[in-house]
Amino acid sequence: MKFVEYEGREIFLKHNIPCGGCFAVVKSKEELKELNVKSFPCVIKAQVLAGGRGKAGGVKIAKNRQEMLEILEKMLGMEIATHQTAGKTIKVEEVMISEFVQPEREMYMAVTMDRKAGRPVLIACAEGGMSIEELAVKKPEAVIKVFADPQEGLMDFQARDLAYALSIKKELFCDFTLLAKNLCRLFIEEDASLAEINPLVITKDGRLLAIDSKVITDDNAYFRHKEWDKIPDRDSCDIEKEAKEIGINYIALDGDIGCMVNGAGLAMATLDTIKLAGGDAANFLDVGGGANVEQITRAFKIILKDPKVKAIMVNIFGGIMKCDNIASGLVEAAKNVNINVPLVVRLEGTRVREGKDILAESGIKIHQADSAWEAAKLAVELAAKNGREG
């Protein structure tokens, strides 16, 4: 789950990480009249799930109320594109109005999981504000890495080492070590996959403050974080949300061949195979290992909701997933949904014979294929030739 800045800020405060002040969060232009901000200048920040907002016009300073209202008027509803939005734009639907601080020094600090070590790693850098990715490439020696224990978090001596390495002055030394330890604690207790402060600021009036708060959490830990229910899913489109609700992993793509596959690896490889066959997939869809007839029926409905889809390729290699279940789901779906595009099916694995029998006896028009490559070639060909048959 990805949290926007003001939500991340709440999590930071819960773990005693000092943050810049937040005066208001505005979600619609109607709220502007009532808006009560007394401290100027103030900073207006677009609440979007992408880094690099500043360069893209998502962070502005207002000197007075008039300016603030003008900026808000423009920023709410604006489309924003940064180096992290993959060539697309995100609509700004929420804006945070925050304290204006004058930094004496800007740093970077984040905790993430190091896969190779299998431990949380704290990453810090004496220079913040700019893109850390760029810095890691240009000046790798400037990036400090400290491994934290997955149970204990960061030890005192590690926090001290870090503070010395970053030349933290005496007056803020304890504040700093505590903050680093708290960020690691937050990472562990909130089941985060990323907790990032960029920039971590020492202000001219001598305070240590987090001026941004990026938190991403591990979806697998949802069972012990029911509080995540309150956080809206801003990262998925409507079809993706619907799929998530029934436990199917769906990601919308730009092509015209709808896919239904079991297993993330095979699903990715199926997209690659379609590309190799000269086509493009309309979606990534992993029905998972334990899908039932109902889920498969709904998966078909979801694929067909995308008007771009001109053919569907089903690629199943049954392990946990039994081919007869997929076949029954297919037949059920065909009864309930008008599948008005060619359907190419490749089944293999557990109970494949039963699955193929169910399909053969159903009377539905299905193009069978023996390999993923054959199925992909056929789907590409049919999509190009037919389009929607209905």
Add this chain to the structure above:
Amino acid sequence: MSVILNKDSRIVVQGITGAQGSFHAQQCMEYGSKVVAGVTPGKGGSTHLGVPVFNTVKEAIKQQGADVSLIFVPPPFAADSILEAAYAGINKIICITEGIPVIDMAKVKKHLNTLKQSGREIIMVGPNCPGVITPQECKAGIMPGYIHRRGSIGIVSRSGTLTYEAVWQVTCQGLGQSTVIGIGGDPVQGMNFIDALRLFKDDEQTQAVIMIGEIGGSAEEEAAAYVKENFKKPVFSFVAGKTAPKGKRMGHAGAIIEGSSGTHEAKVKALRDAGITVVENLSEIGKVVAGFVKAEA
């Protein structure tokens, strides 16, 4: 010879009374694996699928001589189940469970490392994986048994269904597998590619290895470096996710592209530089491997 499992392996299934545990324990038995016990806390003393169920792994070892654990316990309790097996003395732990929080696995890894440092030779495979099979000897996992055939190809994979794909193609070419290991796609896991390659290196039955990777992380790059220096048997590889859009999470926590590391391009380059044959078309893995093996023979 084979690696990890053989016909004498004695399996305890943790979570045997659950729906998945029950179904797959039975499938393993039908394949010929020696499933000797089940563990479900609170159900000790009962019998399930004809084998005794115990409250603890310790009892399963004591009463039935179990030496391999196969875990189907739900995600909130799975990490604890792995540790229970490890501390009870099991040295081969295979965890099928999907959806274990990453931090829980980091804690497990810390404990396993401590045990290893004290001299224990623990192999942990998974989580979120199809398991391990030594064809015609022992199946400890959820893979369909009939697609396998005993042979000389070792297979190690980060993806479940892609493993089956590779296995089936090898079998259809008239070849077979020595041992097939699904290491799973989670960010923090037990066995990795290099651990598997080390086992295959010393295994006489294994003459070539297929390594199935995917985008995200750096396991393929590290494996490539290992192969370049230490591994003389031929290695074939396929890496899924060439066309995956950046920044999108495609199911496996492992399958995320972050920055420039972990991309398909970077992995393929590293593998090829190490002398590994990278197959671009998923459906041609078997053909390519067979072409090589038959030319050698």
